[in-house]
Amino acid sequence: MKKLILAALFVSLATILFVENTVLNAAEDVLYGGDIVYTKPVKSVIFSHKAHVEGKKLDCDACHSGLFDPKALKAQEKSDFNMDSLYKGKYCGACHNGKTAFASNTQCARCHIGVKGYAASKQKTVSTASVPAGPKQPITIGSGDSAVKFSHASHEKSFGCDECHANVFPMKSGKTKVTMEAIYQGQYCGACHNGKKAFASSECLKCHAKVPAPKTPLIYKPKGAAPVNFSHDFHASAFKCDDCHKKLFVMQKGGSKMKMDAMYEGKSCGKCHDGKTASSVSDCGKCHK
């Protein structure tokens, strides 16, 4: 019995250790570079990722979803990177306000490390600096049929972190609700996947393992006519998604204008329902039932 309990204890301890370990690995998985030492307008102010991320357990997105671009020394290119801005709650002052962290008008020397500190940190930075890298494993965006895997490894070859964080994505999984409409409008993945910078968003299967079409018919109840059932079951088996999306219809029920007048002119459903590709628009009962 004792042995059993011991074994159980051991297993649970191992699990705890294992979990701890994976958390640690996850943290190590993401490399954020070494300390950053600012030199403008004054030499020399230190920012330590280690102290903030490991010491204070701050999430990446506490700083990299708008406050700071993940690119060393980018902030000091801006003319308002000074104490005045900090006092107004910008940059480091977003936290160093006397509430979240020690105020910017106190303990000057903790941030301003002086000439000696600068020399010492230069040596340290060289020895601890690492090439910044995002999560090694692909991350999943969304859930269910439409979920998409995103690989940092393949994107990092061509882009710095600041290309995507924070203007395109926050530095935290699951914070954004990505829709195809937004992608087509040039947001999120669509900032590049527009057929120019990278393959177009119409190449569904390059991002989706399988493309999720609605399983039940979309039902419309127009005024002055019987209801219309539009079935993806049939249409998506005979055509490719991008035969209709988004050339003819947006990918959202009720999002497209669907008027008979337009159909008679060969638009909307009338693009195909012209009596040649498919039954004619004048065959009212085909659609209105």
Ligand code: HEC
């Ligand atoms: C408390 C704020 C804060 C947190 C939390 C934080 N960072 Fe940073 N990070 C910064 C600042 C400040 C810079 C430098 C930006 C500048 O100088 O304009 C920076 C720069 C970077 C860089 C660029 C490094 C280089 O050498 O160019 C990367 C990559 C980075 N951060 C990743 C991360 C990751 C990953 C996390 C989470 C594990 C994280 N950061 C958490 C504030 C933070």
Ligand code: HEC
């Ligand atoms: C998201 C909030 C946040 C931002 C932004 C932030 N800090 Fe901090 N910082 C903290 C917290 C929390 C602590 C620890 C609290 C304390 O000691 O009062 C801390 C501590 C520090 C320390 C002491 C570290 C140590 O080893 O004891 C320094 C130095 C520092 N920050 C500098 C900066 C600089 C420079 C910037 C801007 C480039 C900055 N911080 C931006 C939250 C932040």
Ligand code: HEC
């Ligand atoms: C939370 C960190 C932090 C604290 C605390 C801090 N500073 Fe700064 N300071 C900065 C940053 C960041 C800059 C801009 C980068 C640079 O100049 O290297 C800066 C720049 C400056 C500058 C040049 C720009 C300007 O505003 O004129 C002066 C002067 C300065 N600090 C003085 C002080 C004094 C005096 C104190 C204490 C009363 C102090 N700082 C406390 C972070 C801090």
Ligand code: HEC
């Ligand atoms: C081509 C765009 C792109 C580039 C470049 C990029 N990322 Fe990301 N990153 C993303 C996306 C997308 C997410 C997930 C956002 C979401 O789910 O809302 C993400 C999330 C993250 C996360 C959060 C992971 C989690 O599980 O919460 C970290 C950390 C991260 N990135 C770090 C980096 C670092 C460090 C770099 C530079 C070495 C980088 N990223 C470069 C697109 C990019």
Ligand code: HEC
């Ligand atoms: C900053 C620009 C940029 C953003 C933002 C971006 N990509 Fe990419 N992506 C590229 C480039 C460039 C390539 C390589 C060229 C190509 O294949 O057309 C690529 C390649 C890919 C590939 C093929 C390589 C691989 O990883 O298998 C996939 C899949 C992909 N991206 C998915 C996404 C998804 C999903 C998003 C949004 C979460 C996204 N990308 C956001 C620029 C970007």
Ligand code: HEC
């Ligand atoms: C560049 C990568 C990329 C391409 C190409 C792409 N998607 Fe997506 N798609 C995404 C991402 C990321 C999401 C968000 C995942 C989630 O939240 O489930 C998404 C979500 C969706 C959704 C659910 C949300 C919504 O907007 O309805 C559908 C349906 C969808 N995609 C269909 C398609 C179809 C059809 C195509 C081709 C015409 C396509 N996708 C091409 C990246 C892509």
Ligand code: HEC
């Ligand atoms: C013959 C044309 C056609 C084809 C092919 C087609 N769709 Fe659609 N789809 C539509 C129409 C019409 C709508 C509704 C638009 C509206 O109401 O504005 C729609 C709506 C959608 C919606 C939104 C459903 C909702 O409830 O909001 C999704 C998701 C979708 N389509 C995915 C797909 C996918 C994935 C494919 C390929 C496998 C595909 N469609 C192929 C015509 C088509």
Ligand code: HEC
């Ligand atoms: C890309 C071409 C195309 C578009 C666009 C299109 N259809 Fe069709 N549809 C067809 C073809 C081909 C058939 C099969 C031949 C036939 O029955 O006329 C068909 C068949 C049908 C049928 C009978 C089969 C079934 O699924 O019950 C209905 C109803 C229908 N379509 C409604 C619509 C409506 C409503 C729209 C617009 C929202 C539309 N279609 C847009 C090509 C299209």
Ligand code: HEC
């Ligand atoms: C290919 C399928 C299709 C055929 C055939 C069709 N309709 Fe429609 N009809 C629709 C769709 C889809 C809507 C829009 C539903 C909505 O948005 O609520 C619509 C809307 C309408 C409306 C209300 C809005 C408007 O545009 O006036 C009337 C009235 C109407 N149809 C009458 C007819 C008549 C009469 C015929 C035959 C001459 C016919 N329809 C043939 C698909 C069809």
